[in-house]
Structure formats: C-alpha cells, structure tokens
Amino acid sequence: MDFQAKTEEKATKMELGATLLRRFYREMLRIREFEEEVSNLLEGKEVQGPVHLCIGQEAVAVGVCAALERDDYIFGAHRSHGHYLAKGGDMRALMAELFGKETGCSGGRGGSMHLVAPEVGLLGTVPIVAATIPLAAGVALASQLRGDSRVTVSFFGDGATEEGVFHETMNFAASRKLPVIFACENNYYASHLFLLERRTKDNIAVAAEAYGMPGSRIDGNDVVETYLAARAAVARARRGEGPTLIEFITFRWRGHVGPSWDTDVGVTRKVDLAAWMKKDPIARLRSEILARDSSMDIASTDVEVRAEVQEAIRHARESRCPPTEKLTDYLFKNDGAEVLPNAGN
C-alpha cells in the first residue's frame, strides 16, 4: 500500500463513528464471552465434541462481517464460532448445536465443526481444510450469473493456503473476476506446527500477485483495520472487478482444539503468547473507545453480553437431543415436485 493510500485510510479510520465502534466491541465481546463459557463447558464435559476456539482472533470475523450486507454470503472452517456470530447467526442455536441438541443450527447433526445459518448468509463451515474455498467461489459464480451483486467471503486459516485447491480456486476466481474475498486468518499455527516449519517464507498474501488479484497483509487484531480492508475488497467485488486476498495477521490464544492453552500437547510455541495477549483486539478497542469519550458506558454492554450467553446455555441445556428414530433424516432432500412427468418406459 502506498503512502497516500495509508494516509487516506487513517483519515477514514478517524471518521468511523462511535456507534460503529460500539458495535464492533459488542460483537467481539459476544464471541469472546461465548467461547470462554464454551471452554468452561468443555472442562465440565457438558460439551463433548471437538471444539476449536478463536479467542484472540475475534477482530477478523467482526471486521469483515461488518463490511457485508445481511444477504452477502460467507463460508467458514473448523474455527468458525466467530464467523457464525459475527454474520448474525443466532447464539442460542449455536450453543444448542455444540450440545448436540435438536434446536441447534444444524439440528444436532453438525456440532461445532459444521455450522450453518442460511438466514443470514452463512452457507456452511466445515473442518476439511480449504474445502469451502471453492464453494465460496461457486457461490460468487452464482451471484455473477444472476447479477445479484452479492459478495461471498471465504474464511480460512494459514494451513489452508498449503492445500492445492486454494491455489486452484484463486486462479479460477481471478480468471472469471468472481465477487469473492479470500480471508486468510494467519495465526501462525496449523494445529501444532509453526508456519515456518511448513513453508520457507511468511508471505501468504504474495500469492495474490501470481493470480492477478490484489493482496494485502494487515493487522488482524485491529478491528478497524480488518473492517476497512474488507470494505475495500467488498466494494471492488461489487464493482465487478474480481476477487481479493487479505491476509490477517493474528494469533489464537488457546490450543488447536479444546479448552487448553497448548500446554497439553508438548508444543513450545515459537511465538510469544504473552506478547500477543497484549494485542488483545477487544482490550485495544475498549481503550480506543474510552480514549475518544471517557463517559461512554461500556459496562452495560458487558452485562448484556454475559446475560445473552447465559441464556444461550440455559436454552441448550433445556433442549432435547434429536430422537434416534430420526437417525436417517435429511439424507436426501425430497423435492420430487420438481421432477418432470415421466414420458413412459
């Protein structure tokens, strides 16, 4: 990014209103509070399936989703509670899904790794690494064919950029100028393995140039930065100018899976967690909001968010699991009504 662009961006940043910053704060806190409680529920064995927490990375989901309209689409991966909540998915249905309840967003068939909220444009999150990247391009292709001006975002981690289908899709999307945004959350670890033990250079965003699309690398722990980067990419996609790759530099505080702090798998992380915790996106924004207006009532947001999460837990506990006689439900979608009459034979 050149100097002029940087200056313009700083100016834009200052123009962002207090309401928007408050919204960012609330949305990030909802994710944090939700996941802290999920961590407790994991410890207490009330939630038992594999759960990948995004604590520390909330600014990416919130900033990017704030740049989207409700009917824009997103896809996620295994660490996607944040994406689900930031796009507007119902928190109660998310918690119920983690409990394996019928009221869950996926009817208790998915769990933490298979989330969906089509009513707000989340078309699916899946744990096969990079798998939703081409799906997002396909949805963008559908939008292009229909001329509906919607934008699709694919959220994935740094590990996904090592999959062939990431490169295939970047090329395909660029060649068709698809309205898709590749949102890479680089938290430096694919499960237990550090980035530079998987590739020679810390340069994921550079891939964009090879495929003929803009690529940028930004501070993924600054929600205003993530929002502005996404906003520019969304505008470009809506203008029909094609895809963008954004690499968000961030860090997960917890282990790859479960509630631990990575102390259980014998991994000494090569990046200093304590230093990253000082860059907590929520604390940073809180300071910024209070610096602008020290009389701002942030405590009430904290109370409301806590109550919302507790209500989600209560709802999940009180819901029932899918009955076993429904084991084979949803295997196929039955839309026989669309099938044309058989011409005989």
Add this chain to the structure above:
Amino acid sequence: MREISYSQAIREAFVELLRTDSRVFILGQGVWSPWYVGTSMKDLDKEFGRGRIIDTPVSEAATTGAAVGAAIAGMRPVVIHPRMDFMLLAVEQIVSQAANWHFMFGGRVNAPVTIRAIINRGGEQGAQHSQSVHAWFMHVPGLKVVMPATPYDAKGLLVASILDGNPVLYVDDRWLYNEVGEVPEDLYSVPIGKAALRREGTDLTIVGSSYMALQAIIAAEALAENGISAEVIDLRTIKPLDDASIIQSVRKTGRLLVTDGGWTTCGVAAEVIARVTIQALESLRGPVARVCLPDVPAPMSAPLERAYYPGSERIIEAVERMLDSSEARS
C-alpha cells in the same frame, strides 16, 4: 418415434434445460472444444454463451467445488469430467462436501449439483485414461449415481439428475455414444432409483447397467437361440439400488448373474449379490455369478485390452457354466 444417438440425447437434454431453466449452467474442461467430450456438448457455448457454458482451468477440485457452491446458492450446475480418471482429483468435494451437505446441516441447505463423469476407455489408452470407478460412489451416503444405457435414459436421467435436489453422479460411457434409439423431443425425466426390465425370461436374471446392460441384452438374445430364457434388468441407477425389481425377478427365475463395467472386488455386482442373498436366498436354485473387470489396471496393448473388457460373450459363457453347475447339483 424419432430416433437419435445417445450423445445427441445428452446434448438435447442440456439444450432444453438451458433454454427453460435459468439456474442451469455448465462448467468443465473441454466444453468449448468441438471434440473433447464427443459431440455431446458441441456448440452449446455458441448458443448459450460462454458465461453459462464455462470451459475451465485444469483444476478439477476447484471447478467441482465451484459447481457444488453454486448449487448450494440455488443454481443447478453441471460439472463435466471428460474422463472419470481425472475426476478423482475432486473426490473430496464430491464425497465430503456435496454428499454430506444436506445431512450434516440438518436439512437447512442442499447441494443440487450434477457431476457428469464420463467413462472413456479402450483404444489403447491404458491405465489412467480408462477407469470406471462408479462403484466407489455407491458407498457414499447422500450421493445418487445414475448410469444410463439407452439414448432415452441418457436424456431422461440427465434431466432428472439436474432437477434433483441432491448431488447426482451421472455416469455416461463413450462406448454408448453412437447407440441410436427412440427419444421424445419434449423435456421428460426418467425416475432416479428405478430399474428397467429390458427383457422377460424364466431361467435366470441378468442384472447390469450402462454398456454392460446392452451386452446383457445381446447375450440374452443369443442364449434364447439355445433355449435359455434370460430376464434382463438394466439398473439405470446404481445408488439408490432398485432392490424390489431385482428381488422380484430373482424370485421368478431362481438364478442370478450380475455384470458390471467396473472392477470385481467391492463392485456393483458384489452389492447386488449381497442384497439378493440377504433378501431372497431361498429363491436361488444355484450359485450366483458375476462378470466384471478383473482386478487389474487397464492394459494398453490391443490383445490385452480384448482380454480385459468383458462383453456379451463373457456373459454367455458365465451363464452356460452357471446352468451346467446348477444342473449337476440338482
């Protein structure tokens, strides 16, 4: 009724759906080429434009995934793999994504994508240009797999696949492209999951699909000249299998031979035989048999190819052996 070829029937299904359903579009390698996928896609790009008929980079996983994604968004895409061998680069998108999508999200989203997998073998193409691995996909819950044998079914099953709300693997065989048969000009669909009784008989049941269903009919005609009355069932759909039609026929004839163009082990024939022995063992008058590919990669040299691919003669031999052995037992 008017007669057209199998490949013309496929093309006609595309033309009629592209004209009437704005959700339908096509992507795949070679679809702008006049010869890459036979004549079955010829000039569709000229009639419907290269926005809707998309020739793609050499990226099976991405293009298959893009088709699945577009389907999730409400379109009715068809992704074309000119050779099933190359489609294997996209198995993740077919098996883990498309097939699971509706179930694992509790029915809230679906992936109505058609994946056209073309069997393109023979002609000394060797191991990586000849594979028929349709049976793998029978194993996967959430997928439907159709294998038309006739021009009528080639059109009707393609229409049904595209209009189905689920992912469907549509497997067509280039050895069938010049088969000619009656095909209605109107848009119609052949129901997925329904076998066709191609010939009635009383001595045994021969079950097959696609090219091997036609070979079974040829074999049955030859057997009739020797006084053997074979009933032929063309599966048309291998997933979900039409158990009822198979079982009904075996109950009548008491003997079963299954033929399939894939490898023997864990193939279509194995599944059909398992179902018959579970559901109708008491009806069997003798051992069952199967005529499939040997468990060997496709060879190149022409004499080896002739030894490799079964046809009607191999079916006739197997039937004769089967009847001999069951007579010896009785």
